[in-house]
Amino acid sequence: MKKHLILTAILAVILFSVPVYAATPLETIKVNVNQVLEVLRDPALKGQAAKETKKERLRAVYYKMFDEMELSKRSLSRNWKKLTPEQQQEFVRLFHQILENTYADRILAYKNEKISFDRESRVSPTQAEVFTRFFTSSAEIPINYRLTLVGGNWKVYDIVIENVSLVQNYRTQFNDILSKNPPEKLLDILRKKVKQS
Amino acid sequence: MWKTRSGVSDMKLRSSIIFLFVLLGWCISIPAGSGSFSVSPVWAASDDVVAVTAEEQGTLSDEEAAEPALPEGPTAAAVTEDPSDADFEDEDEPANLEQDNGNGVPALADPIEPFNRAMYQFNDKLYFWVLKPVATGYTKVVPEGARVSVKNFFTNLAFPIRFVSCLLQADFTCTAQETGRFFLNSIWGVAGLFDVASMEGVNLPKQDADLGQTFGVWGIGQGFYIVWPVLGPSSPRDTLGTAGEFFLYPVTYLNPWYVPSAARAYEIINDTSLRIGDYEALKGAAIDPYIAIRDAYAQYRYKKIEKKRLKLSAPAPTPAPAESIK
Numbered sequence: 001m002k003k004h005l006i007l008t009a010i011l012a013v014i015l016f017s018v019p020v021y022a023a024t025p026l027e028t029i030k031v032n033v034n035q036v037l038e039v040l041r042d043p044a045l046k047g048q049a050a051k052e053t054k055k056e057r058l059r060a061v062y063y064k065m066f067d068e069m070e071l072s073k074r075s076l077s078r079n080w081k082k083l084t085p086e087q088q089q090e091f092v093r094l095f096h097q098i099l100e101n102t103y104a105d106r107i108l109a110y111k112n113e114k115i116s117f118d119r120e121s122r123v124s125p126t127q128a129e130v131f132t133r134f135f136t137s138s139a140e141i142p143i144n145y146r147l148t149l150v151g152g153n154w155k156v157y158d159i160v161i162e163n164v165s166l167v168q169n170y171r172t173q174f175n176d177i178l179s180k181n182p183p184e185k186l187l188d189i190l191r192k193k194v195k196q197s
Numbered sequence: 198m199w200k201t202r203s204g205v206s207d208m209k210l211r212s213s214i215i216f217l218f219v220l221l222g223w224c225i226s227i228p229a230g231s232g233s234f235s236v237s238p239v240w241a242a243s244d245d246v247v248a249v250t251a252e253e254q255g256t257l258s259d260e261e262a263a264e265p266a267l268p269e270g271p272t273a274a275a276v277t278e279d280p281s282d283a284d285f286e287d288e289d290e291p292a293n294l295e296q297d298n299g300n301g302v303p304a305l306a307d308p309i310e311p312f313n314r315a316m317y318q319f320n321d322k323l324y325f326w327v328l329k330p331v332a333t334g335y336t337k338v339v340p341e342g343a344r345v346s347v348k349n350f351f352t353n354l355a356f357p358i359r360f361v362s363c364l365l366q367a368d369f370t371c372t373a374q375e376t377g378r379f380f381l382n383s384i385w386g387v388a389g390l391f392d393v394a395s396m397e398g399v400n401l402p403k404q405d406a407d408l409g410q411t412f413g414v415w416g417i418g419q420g421f422y423i424v425w426p427v428l429g430p431s432s433p434r435d436t437l438g439t440a441g442e443f444f445l446y447p448v449t450y451l452n453p454w455y456v457p458s459a460a461r462a463y464e465i466i467n468d469t470s471l472r473i474g475d476y477e478a479l480k481g482a483a484i485d486p487y488i489a490i491r492d493a494y495a496q497y498r499y500k501k502i503e504k505k506r507l508k509l510s511a512p513a514p515t516p517a518p519a520e521s522i523k
Binding site: 098099101102103106109136137138139140162163164165168169170172173174176177189190193197 | 302304341342344345348402471474478481482483484485488489491492493496497500501
């Protein structure tokens with residue numbers, strides 16, 4: 001009984017101290033990416049059958065790692081305000097689906113390539129960028145993560161692969177569409193895109 | 198082996214050089230300083246905004262006196278119409294959203310979009326109908342290690358391009374590193390088949406230098422977006438760079454006449470074989486692949502030049518630590 005109490009106390013201390021200790025941006029990325037690698041390397045999850053399980057577990061890491069709202073807002077930039085709250089919600093959902101459909105397979109195709117976590121730079125107290133490199137057989141691909149501090153945790157809102165910012169790339173495309181069409185049309189295009197894949 | 202080329206290709210060369218000089222003239226007549234030009238028809242993605250002339254801008258800015266400095270067009274107007282939009286006064290990227298699409302990268306003008314879109318379609322088909330099937334077949338015959346070696350070999354052969362670019366940029370650490378790499382890889386790397394210089398312990402990675410970048414470092418603006426058949430995304434400035442590189446690439450001078458093209462074609466197939474899936478992913482992720490690639494090209498080139506400028510403008514301390522950071 002007493003042992004139990006001590007254990008509970010220790011557990012409580014550990015649990016409650018977690019939010020107080022904010023990992024650095026670099027640590028955050030390292031932990032999350034390693035969790036992704038764990039899923040990908042899991043020997044119990046081999047073959048096509050386990051693909052859905054893998055995706056499920058990757059999704060959990062994704063929600064922990066990314067600030068989806070921030071990512072969506074930044075991708076629309078000023079156009080965000082043109083959407084009604086319902087449209088915004090739908091946009092976030094569709095955008096997530098498109099990203100997942102495209103990148104899940106790319107991530108699942110991972111073949112033990114080396115990743116190096118190089119450094120972080122603080123842009124401001126609540127903004128940071130983490131620099132990593134991904135080594136394929138023939139090339140070295142710089143991948144940077146842009147993070148923002150949300151409720152004591154660093155969350156990713158943009159990925160910069162080989163100097164190309166994902167958010168900006170989408171922003172240019174959305175801007176192009178929204179310059180000629182109402183928001184509903186953009187959602188329509190996204191809906192079609194999700195259905196296709 | 199290294200004799201001059203046949204008359205026919207001489208003619209072709211001459212006409213392409215003339216064409217390029219016309220383009221260069223165009224490019225230089227644009228106010229330099231990379232950002233200044235590109236900012237104007239920023240949103241020129243739609244047909245109706247393509248040719249936003251100075252007069253049009255003038256008349257429009259009368260109506261919208263609040264933002265006279267901004268490029269006019271549906272999006273530009275739309276984007277700026279809500280000044281109360283404090284949410285997006287990004288702390289880290291102040292005032293960038295209107296001016297250059299955020300992120301500090303000026304958007305690339307696209308006055309010849311219909312032509313570019315057609316060329317994009319052509320290249321897309323070229324990839325799916327020719328390059329990909331050939332590269333896939335090639336992948337089945339040649340193991341990955343060998344293909345990486347082929348790539349290394351061509352990369353090593355392109356040493357003069359990087360060397361001259363570094364030199365023209367007055368980036369002497371880059372020049373020295375490239376020279377060191379070339380000798381190491383040519384001798385110990387079996388004529389460049391192995392990139393020994395990049396290995397740990399030696400740490401002489403390939404320098405990211407090309408002629409288009411050099412012109413950018415000199416302050417020549419990107420100009421506008423061009424998609425060439427086969428060669429893909431470019432701009433007047435980068436086209437000139439590519440043309441210059443043609444003369445710096447030793448393969449160009451091989452005889453008989455068909456060898457350079459054959460070698461280039463092989464190089465392209467080999468490179469493609471190491472990147473199958475990348476284009477598909479890019480295209481799959483895009484809402485409008487044409488715009489996505491244009492933007493990716495603009496960002497990629499811009500940052501490549503900015504990085505070089507930063508490196509060159511940084512006060513050069515002792516060379517040793519600078520290299521270890523690289």
